[in-house]
Amino acid sequence: MADGYERFIADMKQLTGIDLSLYKEEQMRRRLTALKNKYQAADFHEYFTLLKQDARLLDECLDRMTINVSSFFRNRKRWTYLEEHILPKLIEKRKGKLKIWSAACSTGEEPYTLAMILSKFLPLTDFTILATDIDAKVLEKAQTGLYDERAFQECTKDEIKTHFTQEGKLYRITPRLKQPIRFKKHNLLSDPYERGFDLIVCRNVLIYFTDQAKEKIYASFSESLMPGGFLFVGSTEQIFHPHTFHLQSSATFFYQRMKEEVALKN
Numbered sequence: 001m002a003d004g005y006e007r008f009i010a011d012m013k014q015l016t017g018i019d020l021s022l023y024k025e026e027q028m029r030r031r032l033t034a035l036k037n038k039y040q041a042a043d044f045h046e047y048f049t050l051l052k053q054d055a056r057l058l059d060e061c062l063d064r065m066t067i068n069v070s071s072f073f074r075n076r077k078r079w080t081y082l083e084e085h086i087l088p089k090l091i092e093k094r095k096g097k098l099k100i101w102s103a104a105c106s107t108g109e110e111p112y113t114l115a116m117i118l119s120k121f122l123p124l125t126d127f128t129i130l131a132t133d134i135d136a137k138v139l140e141k142a143q144t145g146l147y148d149e150r151a152f153q154e155c156t157k158d159e160i161k162t163h164f165t166q167e168g169k170l171y172r173i174t175p176r177l178k179q180p181i182r183f184k185k186h187n188l189l190s191d192p193y194e195r196g197f198d199l200i201v202c203r204n205v206l207i208y209f210t211d212q213a214k215e216k217i218y219a220s221f222s223e224s225l226m227p228g229g230f231l232f233v234g235s236t237e238q239i240f241h242p243h244t245f246h247l248q249s250s251a252t253f254f255y256q257r258m259k260e261e262v263a264l265k266n
């Protein structure tokens, strides 16, 4: 299609560092075409020229590329499974602080959900949560920690009462839950991964990537996990050949990093 899309991908990579060729093309093209049409640009090249001239348009485009929807305890049943079956194992074998990573954390609901659950088991000083996203704007919102009621659809009244203070129609996360969390900008497709995690939570972002990009990410997550550590993925994000990445399926949507000797045999 001679609409300048391939060139647009190369130009965006140079301008923002984001490689759109690693995201599934059909979805991405649909979203960006809607934006291009909104500004009546004849093709993607003309749309890119507009983006370079207007930071607001570029922001809007980045927003559209990186769907930011999130909520507390999203898919509650999975969090219950984490709380009842995975965390007790991690806590039992823990030697020092538990090290957790919420990757592609969007506006913070996911790392705060983790902090709420973990604080039932451990003092806040006994675990750390690295919370990362490619989008600096959502990280700012996460750090502010102010949410409207849409974020609470799967929360109990008690949880809201315990962990938030109401400010008009909004709810602010209690500052103490921020203590274990470190927010950082990180692109899963190009930045180096920190190591030594007991648990990595990465949900509802892998669906946007090509198979090739996903495989690279699985391999990197596996290397970032401690042997016996867990990867928690989203509801439509099962890994088809986990052993390829030295992971074994532990329950639906949970994978465990194999101990070295098991991994070597495969």
Ligand SMILES: C[S@@+](CC[C@H](N)C(=O)[O-])C[C@H]1O[C@@H](n2cnc3c(N)ncnc32)[C@H](O)[C@@H]1O
Pocket (backbone or CB within 6 Å): 066, 067, 068, 069, 070, 071, 074, 103, 104, 105, 106, 107, 109, 110, 132, 133, 134, 135, 138, 186, 187, 188, 189, 202, 203, 204, 205, 234
């Ligand atoms: C739908 S949200 C998922 C939020 C949360 N994990 C959840 O399940 O509720 C997807 C997030 O992935 C982020 N994202 C997209 N591409 C990324 C990349 N290459 N590296 C890191 N984060 C990315 C977006 O900015 C967005 O905040």
